[in-house]
Every structure is written in structure tokens, then in C-alpha cells.
Amino acid sequence: xxxxxxxxxxxxxxxxxxxxxNKEQIELKVSEPIELKYVLxxxxxxxxxxxxxxxxxxxxxxxxxxxxLVVETMGGIHPAYEFVKAALEKGKHVVTSNKALVDAMGxxxxxxxxxxxxxxxFEASVGGGIPVIRTIYHNYAGEKIVEIxxxxxxxxxxxxxxxxxxGASFEDTLREAQKLGYAxxxxxxxxxxxxxxxxxxxLLSMSSGCxxxxxxxxxxxxxxxxxxxxxxxxxxxxxxxxxGSVQAREDKYFAYVAPIMxxxxxxxxxxxxxxxxxxxxxxxxxxxxxxxxxxxxxxxASAVVSDMIAAVRHQHEFQGIGxxxxxxxxxxxxxxxxxYFVRVEGTPEGIKKELKENFLKHSGKLVPIALGGxxxxxxxxxxxxxxxxxxxxxxxFEEKTGRRVFHYxxxxxxxxx
Amino acid sequence: xxxxxxxxxxxxxxxxxxxxxNKEQIELKVSEPIELKYVLxxxxxxxxxxxxxxxxxxxxxxxxxxxxLVVETMGGIHPAYEFVKAALEKGKHVVTSNKALVDAMGxxxxxxxxxxxxxxxFEASVGGGIPVIRTIYHNYAGEKIVEIxxxxxxxxxxxxxxxxxxGASFEDTLREAQKLGYAxxxxxxxxxxxxxxxxxxxLLSMSSGCxxxxxxxxxxxxxxxxxxxxxxxxxxxxxxxxxGSVQAREDKYFAYVAPIMxxxxxxxxxxxxxxxxxxxxxxxxxxxxxxxxxxxxxxxASAVVSDMIAAVRHQHEFQGIGxxxxxxxxxxxxxxxxxYFVRVEGTPEGIKKELKENFLKHSGKLVPIALGGxxxxxxxxxxxxxxxxxxxxxxxFEEKTGRRVFHYxxxxxxxxx
Numbered sequence: 001x002x003x004x005x006x007x008x009x010x011x012x013x014x015x016x017x018x019x020x021x022n023k024e025q026i027e028l029k030v031s032e033p034i035e036l037k038y039v040l041x042x043x044x045x046x047x048x049x050x051x052x053x054x055x056x057x058x059x060x061x062x063x064x065x066x067x068x069l070v071v072e073t074m075g076g077i078h079p080a081y082e083f084v085k086a087a088l089e090k091g092k093h094v095v096t097s098n099k100a101l102v103d104a105m106g107x108x109x110x111x112x113x114x115x116x117x118x119x120x121x122f123e124a125s126v127g128g129g130i131p132v133i134r135t136i137y138h139n140y141a142g143e144k145i146v147e148i149x150x151x152x153x154x155x156x157x158x159x160x161x162x163x164x165x166x167g168a169s170f171e172d173t174l175r176e177a178q179k180l181g182y183a184x185x186x187x188x189x190x191x192x193x194x195x196x197x198x199x200x201x202x203l204l205s206m207s208s209g210c211x212x213x214x215x216x217x218x219x220x221x222x223x224x225x226x227x228x229x230x231x232x233x234x235x236x237x238x239x240x241x242x243x244g245s246v247q248a249r250e251d252k253y254f255a256y257v258a259p260i261m262x263x264x265x266x267x268x269x270x271x272x273x274x275x276x277x278x279x280x281x282x283x284x285x286x287x288x289x290x291x292x293x294x295x296x297x298x299x300x301a302s303a304v305v306s307d308m309i310a311a312v313r314h315q316h317e318f319q320g321i322g323x324x325x326x327x328x329x330x331x332x333x334x335x336x337x338x339x340y341f342v343r344v345e346g347t348p349e350g351i352k353k354e355l356k357e358n359f360l361k362h363s364g365k366l367v368p369i370a371l372g373g374x375x376x377x378x379x380x381x382x383x384x385x386x387x388x389x390x391x392x393x394x395x396x397f398e399e400k401t402g403r404r405v406f407h408y409x410x411x412x413x414x415x416x417x
Numbered sequence: 418x419x420x421x422x423x424x425x426x427x428x429x430x431x432x433x434x435x436x437x438x439n440k441e442q443i444e445l446k447v448s449e450p451i452e453l454k455y456v457l458x459x460x461x462x463x464x465x466x467x468x469x470x471x472x473x474x475x476x477x478x479x480x481x482x483x484x485x486l487v488v489e490t491m492g493g494i495h496p497a498y499e500f501v502k503a504a505l506e507k508g509k510h511v512v513t514s515n516k517a518l519v520d521a522m523g524x525x526x527x528x529x530x531x532x533x534x535x536x537x538x539f540e541a542s543v544g545g546g547i548p549v550i551r552t553i554y555h556n557y558a559g560e561k562i563v564e565i566x567x568x569x570x571x572x573x574x575x576x577x578x579x580x581x582x583x584g585a586s587f588e589d590t591l592r593e594a595q596k597l598g599y600a601x602x603x604x605x606x607x608x609x610x611x612x613x614x615x616x617x618x619x620l621l622s623m624s625s626g627c628x629x630x631x632x633x634x635x636x637x638x639x640x641x642x643x644x645x646x647x648x649x650x651x652x653x654x655x656x657x658x659x660x661g662s663v664q665a666r667e668d669k670y671f672a673y674v675a676p677i678m679x680x681x682x683x684x685x686x687x688x689x690x691x692x693x694x695x696x697x698x699x700x701x702x703x704x705x706x707x708x709x710x711x712x713x714x715x716x717x718a719s720a721v722v723s724d725m726i727a728a729v730r731h732q733h734e735f736q737g738i739g740x741x742x743x744x745x746x747x748x749x750x751x752x753x754x755x756x757y758f759v760r761v762e763g764t765p766e767g768i769k770k771e772l773k774e775n776f777l778k779h780s781g782k783l784v785p786i787a788l789g790g791x792x793x794x795x796x797x798x799x800x801x802x803x804x805x806x807x808x809x810x811x812x813x814f815e816e817k818t819g820r821r822v823f824h825y826x827x828x829x830x831x832x833x834x
Binding site for chain 1: 713
């Protein structure tokens with residue numbers, strides 16, 4: 001099958017490299033060779049191995065009936081959307097690594113693919129080299145997926161891991177990560193959680209079968225996670241991870257992106273540095289996890305290539321990976337429940353009653369956590385409660401006692417175990 | 418598609434249960450319903466939900482042209498082999514959870530399936546609910562697999578985890594595990610590594626594309642792992658896991674089953690209790706891991722059901738998951754290389770020269786590890802060396818010094834990182 005790659009950046013050039021490096025391996029897996037015919041890029045020249053395939057006009061690809069498969073690694077929504085749409089309408093299979101495109105236009109493109117009896121694959125849009133899309137669709141086909149929770153962004157996981165290991169501040173660690181090339185000069189998409197939010201939206205769509213918007217998912221980044229928070233976490237034998245989470249309970253769907261305190265028994269606890277981990281809980285399977293490199297040239301390119309192999313294997317049938325255009329209603333964040341780690345001004349003396357009334361209604365048991373004899377603040381963990389009740393509890397507590405709640409971090413509630 | 422289940426034990430009855438529990442979910446995934454028509458079992462009656470489907474004669478299933486898919490969960494090689502073979506020869510798809518069958522007869526059955534244009538699936542034969550077979554075949558289709566290393570047996574992992582947590586002896590922990598039903602009354606298949614060895618053979622066949630015999634894989638169980646070994650491991654920030662490992666280097670294949678000391682940066686470090694973890698390293702993807710329940714009724718049954726869904730989806734094509742009948746040559750264990758943790762009689766004084774000559778040729782650096790002031794023995798870790806050189810080193814060392822090497826445990830060498 002003849003192939004075109006649109007966008008010869010990190011991922012696109014990686015795809016060409018994997019096709020070359022693993023040529024023999026790939027040919028064993030498919031009934032016909034995968035042959036790169038065109039590379040679409042704005043530049044005047046690209047690397048020597050592929051320069052003879054360089055074209056500047058998408059029309060060349062669109063109108064060449066020999067091209068059966070188009071790989072989109074341009075990024076961004078426009079003109080990626082227009083190009084992918086046109087390719088599908090010509091009956092060409094499309095493989096993309098572009099999460100912005102899949103998040104914003106996925107349901108439309110899946111419907112167009114279906115209409116034209118071709119496939120639209122997007123494995124590399126979530127979790128880089130971790131094959132989460134295919135795992136949900138094929139491997140757990142007989143399961144009711146009750147939860148997907150993941151460390152989905154390598155940059156923030158690197159920053160949080162460094163903060164934990166070195167006791168450094170968020171600002172210093174971010175600067176260092178930028179120096180090392182692990183964080184962008186404008187780091188907002190990563191550290192404010194938007195990248196994780198887009199991936200979470202794709203996972204929510206995959207597991208619910210319906211369309212959703214990442215803008216509707218509660219999203220909190222890691223800017224406010226401090227070295228002090230990590231000191232408390234260490235005291236409790238826990239760590240802090242930025243998680244994107246999707247949960248299904250009684251036909252209702254919950255989702256959030258937020259820094260979460262997790263304990264050692266959680267398989268995500270040990271997922272450090274630039275690695276990603278995705279926990280998938282099925283009603284029969286129980287808890288499972290996929291672990292690997294969530295980004296990077298070759299791992300992401302390899303995921304694209306596995307989609308390309310699927311496109312060749314299934315060139316005569318619509319596989320149906322994806323979701324419908326029906327819009328999903330996500331439950332409001334207030335209806336999620338967590339235990340909360342809370343840092344309060346002063347010492348527990350004199351406010352025990354207010355703490356119990358607002359945060360420890362069920363257990364009634366306050367276990368204050370102090371850091372090395374400090375008496376300007378202390379921490380504790382609430383009972384599991386609804387987010388809306390917790391937020392209201394904070395308001396009432398601050399009003400009644402005049403004491404400030406400095407910070408809180410959600411910890412994994414029982415319901416998500 | 419009409420289905421027969423052969424063997425209504427834990428897994429077989431679990432399959433019937435998953436089909437009932439997730440009926441709606443499954444119907445969304447396939448073009449026609451999956452309908453259980455027969456259950457083959459020796460007993461006179463089975464649970465009320467399925468009792469009306471009970472038959473005692475395989476011929477009924479074999480000769481019913483309506484049955485398009487047969488699930489084999491009987492275990493053992495005979496008569497499972499004869500039944501599966503006959504079913505495939507009638508053009509019926511077969512799904513099995515039986516690792517003994519797949520290990521011993523896999524290549525033959527795959528060839529028969531191909532000849533009769535039907536599929537033979539065996540996801541549940543390795544890793545229970547962890548979809549490792551499909552991951553290798555589909556998700557990493559474009560990869561050269563350079564290593565698969567896994568904690569593949571829940572019983573031994575439970576025992577080793579308990580020994581580490583409680584500081585208990587192997588014998589006491591095994592007895593406790595037997596009491597709790599986590600270990601069989603005859604525990605040999607688990608603790609002597611044969612179960613892991615069979616699964617490792619299947620993974621080796623999947624990754625090499627050739628047939629191999631688990632008898633040819635060096636296999637050492639956990640009987641000789643002691644609470645003392647765990648004390649040393651703790652001193653070094655490591656733990657001990659029974660690993661099955663397959664490695665490909667320059668067209669040579671290496672494989673072993675043995676207790677291995679691993680460090681905190683290994684994602685398998687945190688795989689505890691009855692959970693399994695499988696690390697797969699691809700030449701482009703780098704290191705990845707799958708984590709989940711490696712055994713148990715519903716997780717294993719769910720893996721069987723995902724194969725059943727695949728059988729319906731691909732009922733008109735041979736998928737080709739498997740390997741050829743060509744026999745693979747596994748490199749001898751002596752050609753594997755590790756660093757070794759070694760426990761030696763006495764103190765290092767007076768034998769430093771012999772230790773360096775035999776075990777520390779490259780680094781020349783001896784770092785003795787002592788346990789709480791004991792002077793009857795000490796431990797140390799060798800340079801990475803070939804197994805054959807290490808074994809010879811132990812012989813020469815004992816001969817020259819008159820000191821005993823009490824025990825050694827392989828640790829992960831650089832080559833497998």
C-alpha cells in the first residue's frame with residue numbers, strides 16, 4: 001500500500017524512520033509492503049532519505065489514487081481537519097497522532113470514515129507508545145470499563161518526580177525542565193493540565209461511546225503543588241501525580257484532571273519521570289495498568305506504524321474504533337467524591353470541633369500530620385466526601401474559625417479503588 | 418454465533434458468567450450475538466443457569482454445524498488436543514485458556530487452523546487478564562521485540578511478597594498460602610517455576626515466530642529463596658521476583674526462569690501479591706509494561722471472552738496469531754549474563770584477592786554488605802558476567818579459599834535494561 005505522511009516534524013520523520021528500521025519486521029505482518037510515496041511539508045527540503053518524496057501541495061496526495069493511506073502528523077486543527085476529511089472522502093485510510101484534532105473533530109471524522117468504508121486510527125493521540133486505544137477497543141472488548149485513570153503527560157510527571165526526589169520548588173523545577181528540553185518555553189498546555197484534559201476527553205469518548213468536549217472536564221494543573229505538599233506526602237508514604245480520570249457509575253460519567261495524592265499500593269505510584277501509566281478497571285478484569293513512554297519521537301512513531309499495519313490488515317472493512325456523534329453529559333465536579341489532604345493554619349487545638357463537623361463527619365477521627373515541629377500549619381486527611389460538600393466545608397470552616405486553609409489536594413477515594 | 422464451552426470448571430463457568438453479565442456490552446461490539454448452546458462436562462449437573470446446555474459427548478458439539486466457536490477450558494493436553502483439533506478441522510474457531518496445550522501443541526493447532534481457514538486464539542493462556550498475546554501481535558506489530566520479562570505466576574509472587582513484608586521463611590509462607598487457597602496442595606508447578614516456564618515458552622514462540630519447548634528453558638524456582646536473602650535485598654533497596662524472561666540479541670534467543678533481584682527503577686518492582694506484570698521492550702518503543710490479575714475466574718474468563726469477540730469479528734479470515742512449526746534454538750543458560758548477588762561464608766578479610774579475581778574482574782571494587790553485625794557471612798554483587806564464567810568462578814573460589822558460597826541470586830544485568 002502506498003502511503004503519504006503529512007508533516008515531517010518529530011513524529012512524521014520518526015514514522016519514516018520506523019518504517020525503514022523495522023522494514024523486515026513489518027513485512028512479515030502484512031500481506032503487501034507499506035511504501036512511502038509522499039511527504040507533505042512546508043519546508044524546501046527535508047532529510048536526504050525522504051527528500052525525493054517531498055511535495056508542497058496536498059492536492060497531489062488527495063488526487064493520487066495509488067495512495068491508500070495518509071498519516072497526519074502536522075498537529076493543530078487546521079488545515080489538518082480539512083486534509084484528513086478530504087482524504088477519508090476519497091476512501092483513503094487515515095492514521096493520526098494529533099490529539100487536538102481527535103478531541104475536537106473525532107466524532108465527525110469517524111462518521112466520515114464509516115460513510116466511505118475506510119478507517120480512521122488515532123492510537124498515538126493518547127499515551128504515545130502506550131497502546132491504550134486498541135487495548136480498550138480490542139483487548140477489553142468484553143468488559144464494562146468502569147474507570148480509566150492515567151498519568152498522561154510526561155512533562156508534568158517529570159516535574160513532579162523531580163520535586164519529590166529533590167525537594168525543589170515548582171518554579172525551579174520547571175525552569176530546569178525547560179533548560180533540559182523536557183518542558184516547552186510556553187509550558188501552559190502541559191502544566192495547566194490542558195494536554196492531559198484533551199487525552200482524558202478521548203479516553204472518555206472511547207469508554208462511553210459518545211462525544212465529549214475537553215472543555216467540559218474539570219481541569220486543575222500542577223502550578224500550586226509545592227515542595228511543602230511533597231513533604232506532607234512523604235510523611236504519609238504517598239506521592240502526588242497529575243491524573244486524568246474517567247469513571248462510569250450507574251450510567252453516569254465522571255471525569256477530572258487534577259493533582260492527586262496516591263499511595264504505594266496504587267500501581268501508578270511507581271510511574272516516574274517522563275513515563276506514562278494508564279490504569280484501566282474493568283467490571284470483570286479488575287484493575288490493570290499499561291506503562292510506557294507517553295511521548296518521544298520513536299515510541300509515538302511506533303504507535304503510528306502499528307495503526308498503519310492495522311490499516312493494511314483491515315483495508316476492506318470499517319473497524320469501528322471510535323464513538324458516535326451523540327453528546328455525553330459529564331457529571332459536575334461537585335458530584336465526584338474524594339478524601340482530601342488539607343493544610344490548615346496554626347495547630348489543631350481549639351478548632352477540633354469545627355474540623356470534625358466539616359470534614360470528619362463519618363469517622364469523627366482527627367489524625368493531624370505535623371512537619372518537623374512546625375506550628376504555623378498542620379495537615380490532615382478528610383473522610384471521603386462529595387467535592388461540593390468539601391468546598392462548602394472549607395468555606396464554613398474558614399468563616400467560623402478565622403483560620404485559613406492553605407491548600408488541599410484530592411486523594412484517591414474508595415470509589416475509585 | 419453459536420458457542421460451546423468444553424470444561425465447566427473455574428474458567429469455563431466464568432466464561433458463561435461474563436457472557437451473561439456483559440451481554441449488552443458484548444452485543445455492541447459484534448455484528449451478531451454470541452449464544453451459548455452447549456457446555457461439555459463430565460458432571461451430571463452444573464449450575465442452574467447453564468444446566469440445560471449440558472452435554473457429555475464431544476461428538477454432539479463436533480457434529481453440530483450451528484456451532485461456529487468452541488471454547489476449551491478443560492486443561493491438560495488430552496483429550497483437549499483431540500477435541501480442539503477435531504473442532505478446527507470442522508472449520509470451527511477455537512479459543513483456549515490452556516497453557517499446557519498451547520505450549521505443547523500450539524504450532525500444530527495453529528497450522529491446522531490456517532489450513533481450515535479458522536482461528537485459534539489463546540490470549541488467556543499467558544497472564545490471565547493481561548492481554549499480552551494480542552499486545553505483541555497487534556499493538557506492537559511494527560516493533561522488533563527485544564525483550565519480554567514478566568512476573569507470570571501469582572502464587573509465587575504472593576509468596577515472595579509475603580516473605581518480604583513479613584520477614585517469614587519460605588516454608589511458613591507457603592503453608593500459609595496453602596491455607597488461604599493461594600497455593601495448591603501440590604505446589605510444585607508454581608514454586609518450581611514450571612508454570613512460569615510454560616508461559617515463557619509461549620511468549621518466546623510469539624516473539625520469535627518459531628516453536629520452542631519449555632523443557633529447553635533454564636528453570637529455577639523459589640524454594641531456595643530465604644528470609645535472609647530478603648534481608649540483604651532490603652539493605653540494597655531491592656526485592657526478589659520470580660521472572661520468566663525472553664531476550665533477542667543479534668538473531669539469537671535467550672530465555673530463563675529464575676528468581677531475580679530487581680531494583681526500584683524497574684517497573685516490575687512494585688508488582689506485588691497475586692498481580693502479574695509483563696515488561697515488553699521494543700526497539701523503537703523502549704520499555705513498556707502491562708499489569709493486572711494474572712489468574713482468577715473472572716479476569717481469565719474476560720480474556721477468553723475478548724478472544725471470542727475477535728473470533729466473531731474475524732470469522733471469515735485467518736488472523737495468523739501464532740508461530741510456525743520451525744524449531745527454535747535457545748542459547749544455553751551459560752551464555753546469559755547477569756550481575757550476581759552472592760552470599761559468602763565468613764568475612765571479606767583474607768579473601769579479597771580471590772573475590773576480585775573471580776567476580777570483580779572489571780570494576781575491581783568489592784563492596785561487602787553485612788547484616789546487622791553478623792560475621793558468619795556477608796554478601797556482595799559481582800560485575801556483569803556470563804553465567805558460565807560465574808559458575809566456574811564459584812568453583813575456583815571455593816576450591817582456593819575453602820570458603821563456601823551459601824547462595825547466589827541473579828540480578829538484572831545491563832544487557833536486559
